[in-house]
Amino acid sequence: MDVMLTVEGLEKSFKDKKVLKNISFEVRKGEIMAILGPNGAGKSTTIRNIMGIMYPDKGTITFHHYNGKGIPRNKIGFLPEERGLYKNVNVMDILLYLADLKDYPLDKARERALMYLKKFDLEGKDKVSIEELSKGMGQKVQFIASILHEPEFLILDEPFSGLDPVSQEMFKEEIRNLANNGTAILLSSHQMNLVEEMCDRLFMMQQGQKVIYGSLDEVKRKYAxxxxxxxxxxxxxxxxxxxxxxxxxxxxxxxxxxxxxxxxxxxxxxxxxxxxxxxxxxxxxISLHEIFIDIATNKNLMKEGELNA
Missing domain, CATH: 3.30.70 (Alpha-Beta Plaits)
Incomplete structure (x- = not known):
């Protein structure tokens, strides 16, 4: 499987605190890769480095043979954990604006936006302002914005937050469809049952460093x-x-x-x-949820040395 993203030897410090310690992993075309860890583990810092929001002190980030500042941002989709759509702008205008920032053809963006609005039960909401939408509806619009420009690499940070079970199923189906069509997906979530159900491989962090890395089957065989x-x-x-x-x-x-x-x-x-x-x-x-709790709370259900898959 083609490698879409390679993160190698990433290190980052804020003042005297080292928050990333030799982080290395890769994301492949057509796979759903989970990046996991308790709050403060370094997930958000890793994602921000990949996105170019900040830059590492050491290490390299390679995307399709581009490095560092040369990463083609129009090839990346990003659903941030902190939602940030303009509240007084209507749905279609914000979607077209964000597509335009990615240099995506506006006629095609409008067509795809209407298709996704219908798909996510938002048909007829294109002229409604963001502030009039429920939290779940706003989440759907932000998700559409992250995939509208047909990204080759997609980062989803807590994509299921605020969604009812029916909407979760919609998101899961669309995320799988994207992966099946070749999109490389890096997914961060605290909902371990959904991660276990969806992801092909996972990278788990604790205190800024790797504790588990491998396919879900490998992790289950070696750790669980x-x-x-x-x-x-x-x-x-x-x-x-x-x-x-x-x-x-x-x-x-x-x-x-x-x-x-x-x-x-x-x-x-x-x-x-x-x-x-x-x-x-x-x-x-034992479930991925139990593995996560074991690592996050240092319960040590597993023997030392069994962490690195």
Whole structure:
């Protein structure tokens, strides 16, 4: 798969605080790549460096054989976390204005804008001012603005914020369509269930540095050990004697057993004691949400050294 963007050795400091430490990753054509991390991890600073809003102290950003200030901005779409459409301007005017800034033909922009407004249930809203729209409607308009000029590389920062479930599905479908048609997408979100559902690869940061980088399948295999949830009244001391259990969490009659790495699930289940009370049993890998919480809170559910996929 063609590489669309390469970030290599990025470092950035503000006064005496180093906020980016040797950040390196790539985004490929036609993939959805997630950039993840808790607040303060360095995601926004990384995105701002890619966008040329600020420049790194060290490192390079390469986009289609352009470097640094030579990155072709009209090839990039950006949905910022901080929404900023002019409130007293009508929808069509703001969309055409932003398309014009990207040197996109206005006739084509108008045609595409009407198509997207209809697609996102905003038909007839083209002459309505931004301030008259609900938060979710405004989010849809800003999303349309980020893709109207057919960018080759698209950055989406918290794209699902403020959306109801139906609108989330619309966004997910359109983001997948864009990727299927070759757009390289860098997506930042705190909604781990949506990231896990949509993204091909991920780059997770903590305190300005990489902690996980790889495909979702690779991360799941290497980082997400199995856990077993048992519903039934069982004594914790009894559960602790079961082989290959790393730690146990209990809430009421539910016990979650976090298993050692490389457990063979079928063999492990067969060796469970016959006298366990099992009303319901579920065995699966820990979720991306749990991985995120583990890293953000330093719970250390995983062994040290298992972070780098």
């Amino acid at each position: 050990n199995f856990k077993c949830t048992i519903h039934g009244k069982n004594d914790a001391a009894r559960l602790e004697r079961i082989d290959q259990v790393r730690r146990i969490e209990q809430q009421g009659d539910a016990s979650v057993l976090y298993l050692e790495k490389d457990v063979e699930p079928l063999s492990w289940i067969k060796q469970l004691p016959d006298d366990l009370v099992i009303e319901e049993l579920k065995l699966n890998r």
